[in-house]
Amino acid sequence: MKKKAVAILLVILLVLLAGCKAKDDKAVSSNTVTIRFSTWDTASQLATYQAVIDKFMAENPGIIVEAESVPENYEQKLFTTAAAGNAPDVFLWWNYPQLLSEKVIIPLDQYVGTLIDESLYYPEIFESSRVNGVLYSVPNIPTTRAMFYNKDLFDAANVAYPTSDWTWDDFVNIAIKLTDRSKNQYGFVTEYNNPYAVQQFVWTNGGDFIGSDGVTVDGYMNSPATVEAIQWYADLVTKHRVSTTPSSTSTMGGPTEMFKTGRVAMIESGMWQLNEFRKIFNVGTVMTPSKNGKRVGVMHTSGLCVYVNTKHPE
Numbered sequence: 054m055k056k057k058a059v060a061i062l063l064v065i066l067l068v069l070l071a072g073c074k075a076k077d078d079k080a081v082s083s084n085t086v087t088i089r090f091s092t093w094d095t096a097s098q099l100a101t102y103q104a105v106i107d108k109f110m111a112e113n114p115g116i117i118v119e120a121e122s123v124p125e126n127y128e129q130k131l132f133t134t135a136a137a138g139n140a141p142d143v144f145l146w147w148n149y150p151q152l153l154s155e156k157v158i159i160p161l162d163q164y165v166g167t168l169i170d171e172s173l174y175y176p177e178i179f180e181s182s183r184v185n186g187v188l189y190s191v192p193n194i195p196t197t198r199a200m201f202y203n204k205d206l207f208d209a210a211n212v213a214y215p216t217s218d219w220t221w222d223d224f225v226n227i228a229i230k231l232t233d234r235s236k237n238q239y240g241f242v243t244e245y246n247n248p249y250a251v252q253q254f255v256w257t258n259g260g261d262f263i264g265s266d267g268v269t270v271d272g273y274m275n276s277p278a279t280v281e282a283i284q285w286y287a288d289l290v291t292k293h294r295v296s297t298t299p300s301s302t303s304t305m306g307g308p309t310e311m312f313k314t315g316r317v318a319m320i321e322s323g324m325w326q327l328n329e330f331r332k333i334f335n336v337g338t339v340m341t342p343s344k345n346g347k348r349v350g351v352m353h354t355s356g357l358c359v360y361v362n363t364k365h366p367e
Contacts, residue, residue, distance in 0.1 A: 084115060085115055085116070085117055086115060086117065086365050087116075087118075088116060088117065088118045088119070088142045088143060088363075088365060089119050089121060089141040089142050089143070090106070090118055090119065090120050090121065090141060090142070090143045090144065091120075091121040091122075091123055091131070091140075091141035091143070091144040091145065092120070092121070092123070092144070092145045093122075093123060093124055093127040094122065094124070095122050095124045097328070099120065099122050102120055103120055106118045106120055121141060131144060131146075132155065132157075135155065135157045135360070138362055140157065140360045140362070141360060142359065142360050142363040142364075142365065143357055143358070143359055143363075144357070144358055144360065145193060145355050145356070145357060145358075146158075146355060146356060146358045147353075147354065147355045147356070149182070149184050149189045149190060149358070150184055152189070152358065153184060156361060157358075157360065157361055158189055158190075158358040158360065158361055159189075159363075160187045160188060160189060161188045161189060161190070161191065162187060162188045164367075165188065168367065169188075174192050177352070178192045178195050178352075178354060179192060181195070181352070181354040181356075182354070182356045189356070189358060190355075190356025190357055190358045191356055191357040192354060192355075192356050193354075193355050193356050193357050194355065195352055195353065195354045195355075196323040196324040196325065196352070196353050197323070197350050197351065197352050198249065198253065198322060198323050198341065198350060198351045198353070199321070199322070199323075199324075199338045199339065199340060199341065200215065200319055200320075200321050200338065200339050200340070200341050201312065201319065201320050201321070201322060201326075201327070201330060201336055201337070201338055202214065202215065202318060202320075202337045202338075202339065203312070203315065203317075203318050203319075203334055203335070203336065204334070204335035204336065204337050205315075205334050205335050206231060206238070206315065206318040207231070207318065207337075210230055210231050210233075210318075212227060212230050214337055214339070215227060215342075216339065217339055217340040218343075219339070219342045219343070220342050220343055220344060221285070221342050221343070223342060224241075224342040225289070225293055225295070227319075228240025228241045228289070228293065228295035228296075228318070228319065229293060229295055231295075231318040231319070232295045234294070237316060238315070238317070238318070239295055239296055239297055239311075239316065239317045239318070240295040240296070240317070240319060241289060241295050241296050241317060241318070241319045241320070241321075242296050242302055242308045242311055242312070242316075242317045242319075242320060243286060243287075243289055243290055243296045243299075244302075245299040245302075246299075248262075249351055249353070250321055251282070251283060251286050252351050253349055253350050253351045254282045254286055254341075255279050255282040255283065256349035256351075257282070257344050257348055257349045258279075258281055258282035258285075258344060259278040259347075260273070260276050260277075260278035260279030260280075260281070260282050261273045261274075261276070261279060262279070296317075297311075297317075308320055308322075309326060312330070313330065313333055315334070321341060323353050
């Protein structure tokens with residue numbers, strides 16, 4: 054923990070020093086442009102951004118980029134600064150319609166082909182940054198969701214690692230083999246308050262939450278396919294008992310903490326925790342299970358947006 058704390062302090066110090074240097078440079082040259090960049094990332098991920106920023110500033114000596122890490126209450130703080138007319142020039146976001154309704158960001162289509170190279174991205178990823186055909190962000194680190202599993206627990210239980218051709222039934226059977234309630238160990242952990250965790254199971258089963266018009270719920274949220282998938286997900290707790298109850302999950306610190314401490318053998322998530330998992334135990338990844346030959350996944354995306362009141366949109 055001390056090493057981790059020192060590492061975080063060093064990163065913060067580097068960012069602060071970069072900020073101090075920016076202020077010194079700005080004082081030296083009246084032509085210097087300062088751009089504020091905000092992210093919810095911290096530690097190693099923030100250090101990665103800073104490395105990119107340092108390279109950019111080296112290639113563009115007239116531009117200073119100040120990185121701001123806001124790991125807590127990111128959304129609230131962004132809207133507060135926007136309301137005060139002092140939001141960062143560039144910031145990470147994901148829910149673009151929300152920003153459009155508040156008139157916080159600008160469209161970026163005019164920069165495609167010059168400052169923005171669309172060919173660098175898969176079409177599906179680039180399209181995720183559009184709203185009604187208009188580009189509002191530059192894609193940033195997309196990730197699909199996958200099943201992470203603790204190889205050490207699998208080995209101890211003499212259970213074969215899952216492969217990408219596994220099915221819902223295979224998943225349940227494996228989770229049962231890896232559940233040992235006498236040791237407070239479970240094969241899987243459900244997430245009752247995270248729609249992303251159940252969304253792909255609903256889609257894989259042919260269900261949905263809302264119509265393509267973005268408004269209609271009746272006939273989708275309550276369709277037989279959606280109900281069946283959610284019931285299957287709930288049965289992991291109530292019937293098969295391969296997952297803790299919501300209250301127990303909360304008591305144990307949540308799904309991620311349970312996985313890190315060996316309380317659960319499998320967890321379904323995105324890539325953001327992978328490097329941390331690797332430092333703790335032998336971790337494996339596999340695609341989520343299919344049903345009747347069908348598998349539909351979830352992709353998380355975020356993008357770099359430009360504040361509507363920035364003085365330097367280019």
